[in-house]
Amino acid sequence: MRPVPVDGSPRATARLADALAAALDGTGPAVVPVARGTAAPAAGPGPAGEPAPGTAVVIATSGSTGRPKHVMLPASALVASARATEHRLGGPARWLLALPAEHVAGVQVIVRAVLAGAPPLTQDLRDGFRPADFAAATARLPGPAARRCTSLVPTQLLRLLDADGAPLEALRSYDAVLVGGAALDAELRARAADAGVSVVATYGMSETSGGCVYDGVPLDGVRVRLETDGRILLGGPTLASGYLGDVDETAAAFVNGWFRTGDLGRWDDTRLTVLGRADDMIVTGGSNIAPAAVERVLTAQPGVVAACVVGLPDPQWGEIVGAALVLTGPAEPERLRAAVRADLGRAAVPRRIRVLPELPLRGIGKPDRAIVRALLGAATGASDTGSEDATDPNR
Template sequence: MQTALSIMDFLDRAELVYGDRVGIIDEPDQPAASWGELTYRRIAELARAQAAGLDRLGIGRGERVAIVSQNSARLLTSFFGVSGFGRILVPINFRLKAEEIAYIVKQSGASLLLVDPELDEALAGVECAHRRVIGAATDAELYAFDQEPVRYPIDENDTATINFTSGTTARPKGVQLTHRNNWLNATLMALHFGASDRDVYLHILPMFHVNGWGLPYGLTGLGAQHIVLRKVDGTEILRRVARHGVTLLSGAPAVVTAVLDAAAAWDGPVPGRDRVRMIVAGAPPPTSVVQRVESELGWEFMQLYGLSETSPLVTVNRSRAEWDQLPPAERAEKLVRAGAPALGTRLRVDEEGEVLVRSNTALDGYWERPDETAAALRDGWFHTGDGGTLHEGYLTISDRKKDVIITGGENVSSIEVEDVLYDHPAVAEVAVIGVPDEKWGETILALVVLKPGAAADQAALIAHCKTRAAGYKAPTRVEFRETLPRTSTGKLQKFLLREPYWNGRERAVN
């Protein structure tokens, strides 16, 4: 017998087995009005009511529902209320500019756009057939408790979510992840990171990031408790760990730094010692930071490597029994590698040094981009665009073949930033590269050649970028050059530009 995998399997089990358990504790300071504590039975009721509300709006099977929101119980519930009933959820990065969000809404063909109240004014010009501000004022319209939702049949190969990534071009690509992709990713995440019904998970990671890496699904199915944190703050993270007995959390290296800084000023013992497991992704922090997590916080450091296109789990790095007696520095060196392949994942490095992946979590395709889908999935392997090496089963990422910079856990297309800078009237040529940064892993450096007779300083160019794209995409530094190195055919030689900043390092990425 074979039954279709559906992300609704996770909530169905939680309702059946853990119906009376508090499953979500919402952020108390939600501008949309907090939902407070929700049992798993209530979460399931809300998901069904949301699906019925979509029925009432005339939004049918396969239609897209876009949501732009910081972490909230409403967003978490939408993973089930939208995708679990035959529609496709499009979670959008709330840090993007209105023009960028408008493109994603149009490109995805969304029928409904749900907007966080704090973003309502900024996104007023984003058009959609149906647009609602999420919160107490619209709950009665969006959640129909007085009718049963239509139960559309779900095939495990149906698209469940479309997650937009910057990729390597100026326009984001929509990554189609199926129910099967998300189901297996969620299950593997729970397995490899040792999740159980005793876990209390703090949502620091923005849920729009590849569906919160699948943890909203997997931890729900196990009956774990979700603590919603709306905005990242090191001290508040420690407070939540202490107040709720948090055992598991995840985030980018910048979050690790924020927690360590807060711990240094914390009054009394740091909460969570010998209890908290922290999953880090986006880029490995320095070995010194890994040692500080273990010594100053007493938390277990774990790492994953992945991409939006792989749902995202590719590799896992977690301390193993053989490493227990190693000196802290030596153990940290092992933990900063990307890790070993997740169960069911096959890795290889091709003759050009690119990391290739074959797994059940690899994307179905890029939304309405068949040529790019064929290129990414050629020869039966997903081409990551990352350069790396494999040694004794463990992957180390050493370079990026794509023009992507990962800063603070966010992917930034260098080409996109270059396009924005080229629009400045004083800029003749520009190259954008990632350079190492202790806090953010990498930071964005723009190398600029000005037009003859033109004038512009660093502040003006950075300000120009911030008016055209999300703030995190703006360069943190601008250096002016007389020329930029190019090949005989005119192609920028970015490896030459990057070399001085990465010289002496084993890897050309952080």
């Protein structure tokens, strides 16, 4: 394995692109992108500690369980994903990398660009994501005759829309803006569409070489199956070969050609709707509440920029629903609760609401539900809107 340090700079991205190109064509070892402050996985003795044959990239998950796993991605899976994306989006394009290169979404931007014949142009992220820098980087891409694509997380999309001016004009210039890493709420998507931005919502994870379902439709060759409880299973040529040095985790997650995700979903006609993670499901008074469903209702309300919904322990109901919100104006908890009640029923109504300046994030833009749960479970403070009566027998 070859660890390649990445720090958000164009120079580091160029080194990673060269290493990835060699790994993809088999002339170089498996690449491990390593962010500042982290350590590369150590290869242990024996087959379990070495990458599987054909591995091109070993990528760390964002560690939602507190212990990152190291996913082995074959060159064939990365190429299959990149080619399927190219086909879905209408052909080769020049790519702007505006994501951290140590995450699978960033790696795939580089892979797509390399396979299209040119390394990606890189936005310098050493000082964080800045809309003005996005506009400046976009201006260095070839003119309108060349197709251009980029990949963002919802928070970046929101910042670019809020910035307006040159950043928004830059965003409009892309033939496709892939948005993934976290759920894309309907209001933000509608706002982007109204602004003339060509958004494609993606669903996937490190174990599937990144996004493998676009706007609810699987990429060519990707298979989707739902278990009886709604758990999403993914199959096809984009799958990882397993977890480095962890035979038991590999055997539990990769079963008979399928990857068992931790997500729940449903089919809406021929499109997959992701309901959220199975272990995030809230069970309150015998009712199962999907946090993503409550978040969709909340973020559809005027003045709600972002929402993260979690379950909080309750001695009577087992759990109650709590919500952390980012707002543009004064909190109106009863209006928000009424909207949830009307759409999803009384059991889904947030009993505790707290307003935050921004949601705590982990990884590549996912809300950190553990921190949100701790904040909502803390003593009531000035930013609390108060709690609805959780003992209401008619809820």
